Amino acid sequence: MGNLKRLATVLCYSLLLWQLPSMANNLDEVSLLTEGYPPYNYQGENGELQGIAVELLVAAYKHSNIDFDKSTIKLQPWPRAYRSVLQGTNTMLFSMTRTLSREKLFKWAGPISKTRVVLLAKKTSHVVISTPDDLTQYIIGGIRNDIGLLLVRELVADSGQLLTSPYASSLANMLNLGRIDLWAYEENVAAHFLRREGLDPSDFEAVYTLSEAQLYYAFSINTEQNIVDGLQSILDQFRSATKSTDNP
Template identity: 45%
Template sequence: MCALKRYVCLLIWVASFPTFAETLNTLSYYTEEYPPYNYSVDGEVTGIAVDLLLKASQVAESPVKAANIDVKPWARAYRYTLITDNAVLFSTTRTQLREHLFQWVGPISTTRIVVLAKKSSNIEINEPIDLFKYRTGVIRDDVGEQLMSELGVPVDSMQESSYAKTLAEQLHKGRIDLWAYEENVANWWISQVGYDTNEFEVIFVLQEAELYYAFNKDIDKYLIDKLQQAIDKVKTNNNDDGITQYDAIINQYR
């Protein structure tokens, strides 16, 4: 009987310690074509957020490989991360609307979500209600679309697409009047399709925020903390040249 009691107590004692079956390198990572933060070149995923994830996971001794990062259209990746218990989505703008939908690690970088127009259109937006008069291109489920909706812009005033390249072309050709998107990424896509970024201008700022890694709510907080601590180290540890490992990553994409 005494032996049995000791065995039961041992089981209870062992069970009281948390077990972490998952590691950072067993999670499923999803991203989109969102340069310079995350994008693909000749089938290989790269960018600021990718390099930071790879470096930080290495520091955390659970290295994630670029080959394990899946590039998908944003709306599909966003919804999949919400319902899949081992999924991580990046780069994700942290907003009040999304705050309780995910667990957050970061920040990766500051970001500015803006409304762009062609300079030749001479469009002026003095207050949010002015946006209602125009056709605005948005990426489905992107922060630009969500911020426009929060301002009360009607759904029928927004033209959804899954691809930023398509919206860059439509804005240049006048098929949409405005484009709500991240400023740096929008300019990158405008250049990619062969247009001069000087032909376009920011006419309204929707939000200044920060980009993060968004983890499904069911992922163990142990992994959230582990990656956060590793990212903090990457941001403070210096390379041999005297700059932080984080700044070295940023400098590669300037």
């Protein structure tokens, strides 16, 4: 969490000082979508969108001299937002895990951060997963089109084992109440939702790692390439700046 805060702080100041190539002027024509996925993107107590992915994007818009208001970012349940960027025009969704199965469905700019997708269980349930074959005896919860559930579908043949919800908070409570045995989700994000529901993340444990990957900004496939390239250029330059900060 400390690295995420430092990354956001350095970005907000350094991007305004560095002479970076600006993105195309029509960046403001791109529809922006996100979901509640803390600490990367989420709605704070004051109702304003927050998180490292949000702050990265705000800084990029400022550098492009675009008058940008975070309220223009639409917060939607993941299944709806995913469908919109998959089928829409000039649309961008964040934060999305970049995988081989998704690679040709979108255009990508990033990475935003590393990510670890796991299967979570209550410690008191004493679940042990040694191989994917062990999953056949459990009910697994996830969000439709979320990377966690997509990865589980590759391992589990019986769809009757899977229980879906559009809301992570619902899945956190289902896991706690024993309605599901395992929750397929990003590890840091799951911990946040457990705390939000008044639960102690230390009462739960990751019993199986589904994926270690990276989060990106995902654009609809028909988005103009110069828009994607412009954002990518800024992110690349920022990584160079942070490396210089870490190694004076």
